[in-house]
Amino acid sequence: MAGHRTEDHPHGADRLCDAGDRVYSRAVRRGRVAREDAERVPCLLELALLHPDPDDMDWLVPTSPQEVMTRLLRGVYDEVTASHGRVGSAVAAVEWYAGLGGRVQASAASAEGAGAAIRVLDGLSRIQAAMDEATEACTTEVLTVQPGGIRREDELTEGLHRALALRGRGVRMRDLYTHVARHGQGLLNYLELMGDTVEARTLDEVIDRLILFDRTVAFIPANSDRTMALELRHPALVGYLLTVFERLWRLAIPLTAPLPDTGIEGISHREQSIAALLAEGHQDAVIAERLGISVRTCRAHIARLSETLGAASRTQLGVRIAQVGLDGPPRPAGPQVASVILPDRGSPTAR
Incomplete structure (x- = not known):
């Protein structure tokens, strides 16, 4: 990407540069664009106008113009009291994206519908933003699977604001951990803070990380270092993950109950x-x-x-x-x- 740094594209999502316009327009018309074609316009990825194709990471698919319009209007609404002048530019942006929307063919619209059910979140900032959005929309229940051993304080603190917000709205939470997590004081402090809002159980081993909001949207890792995630909204996929969680939950032991004795002297x-x-x-x-x-x-x-x-x-x-x-x-x-x-x-x- 030498010679095409982010500084070469100093603009926001309300209006693309010429290079970004060409690549994004081509992506909208064809339904996707090769990742290498977008390297010279990094602004498209940074503004989330393009995101990885869940079926082939070498390709990027466009965020629908309608979704871009919604994002723009929501952001402007939050800031309108501080800057009334931005309303005019937002209206112009809506008209511009609406014009692009007319170019989308029926096949591209179908592909976009499938993409909305499985969305690739590339980067920690996009993952956190999507998690915050799901937290705000959640009204009933959150189910999580937390693999690994003793949870570090920074890991627990990272999602504490979401947990407290959920507790404030009366949302119930069920968390699955490994038995080793029982020995972490940070987890015990967290559960004490959350009170009866959170119910925790443990198993010898669990699946990889899973977070389910209101049984309608799920988040799972998309790579080993967890810098990418999948946001799943397809009812069949979410239902499958829910079944997996419930079966593990029935096998798990409440955190307040002791682990069973092995029945063999000297073996833990x-x-x-x-x-x-x-x-x-x-x-x-x-x-x-x-x-x-x-x-x-x-x-x-x-x-x-x-x-x-x-x-x-x-x-x-x-x-x-x-x-x-x-x-x-x-x-x-x-x-x-x-x-x-x-x-x-x-x-x-x-x-």
Whole structure:
């Protein structure tokens, strides 16, 4: 993008430069434009007039002129008391975008309709803006899945303004975390602040981050570093994610309830989860990521597990795990169905 920096396009969304006009007009007529064609007009991306095609990241699709008009008018409305002079320029912009709207063909309109159901949010600022907009529109319920381990204070503070706004309107919230999150004081402080507005439960492992507003719009990550997200409004997709959440919720343990005992002396609930993942053949790093702990902590648990089961090697550990019945997901406490004598231990324990 050398020679075509943002400074070369000093304008707002109310009127495009000549280069931006040509590229945006072509995108509206054809339904999309190659990302490389838009590199010389970065203003189109910065003003959200073009955004990534969810089906092919090498292409950009145009924001509909109608949506641009709505955005302009909403922004002008907020500032009209401070600057009445902007009303005239907004009216002119509406007429300009309305003229472009007449060029949209039926096929392009159909493609735009599909794009509205799946919108790619490129960059943290656009993600935050979309989340704030969904928060303002939310009236009933928010469901979230928060993967990873202990939540950092900055992560909790980042969305605190949205949570407080929701609480003020009586919106109910349900949050799913991993068991490791129970040990974070920041999370406990957050839940105490929110009171009975938020209900939290935990699992050994959860899916990637998910936020559902009023069962109509969902946000999920679109890349590994979470600098891109998908905003989903398609009823089938949102319904599917809602089903996934509800099934995980039924399996989860309330944060106020203790984790169940494994029923095997000397083996903690977390070590039982690690044993099950080891039995599936996962490496230490994968196990650590899925359970929300560090690799170092994971290996320390494996070492204690080996010592408890009297295993001298990883191969032998796998055999011991199968022998005592740790090669499946943690089971709720129930009646004793068998007795197992651990190596170098004299007392039988419930399997």
